Amino acid sequence: MPKTKLKLGRKLGTVGKLFSIIPDTTAIINKTIDNSRPIIEKHMDQRHEKQMSLIKIDNVVNLPLEEAKEHLERQGFVVSAILAKPSKKLAQVHLKEVVQMIPKSGKHLKGSLVKLYYVDLDVINASQELIDEETRRIVERNQTIADSFESVKNVIPFRHQKK
DSSP states (O other), X not given: OHHHHHHHHHHHTHHHHHHHHHHHHHHHHHXXXXXXXXXXXXXXXXXXXXXXXXXXEOXXXXXXXXXXXXXXXXXXXXXXXXXXXXXXXXXXXXXTBEEEEESOXXXXXXXXXXXXXXXOHXXXXXXXXXXXXXXXXXXXXXXXXXXXXXXXXXXXXXXXOOO
């Protein structure tokens, strides 16, 4: 019998060696899985606890600042009101209105900092000035183009041919 096993081992070659290693490897893998199971379970429990402690932040953009601030503080968040920088899109916004919040709505830890960006009269006026300035630039550019066409018309006479 040993001669047959030896001949079979030679014939199988690498595959035979692989088959001889598989039982040992399987035992090692089983031990590794058994040893790592408590670590994985602990991590899963911690992750579940963290997910359960998250609170949904409501989107308070376009609400009055005081109303938005009170709402988020009642939910357990720390709120910071910050004056927004002038922008063309803020010219039509209502006074003391929240225009942006960071972080955006979603689930976050209780006690997290929420920044509310709002506008006051100065920001609205500065935003309107940005729009007025852009309008002036467009008018000036269009006038320059029109003047250029007029000067070209004066230099090159156009003839209307009658048919």
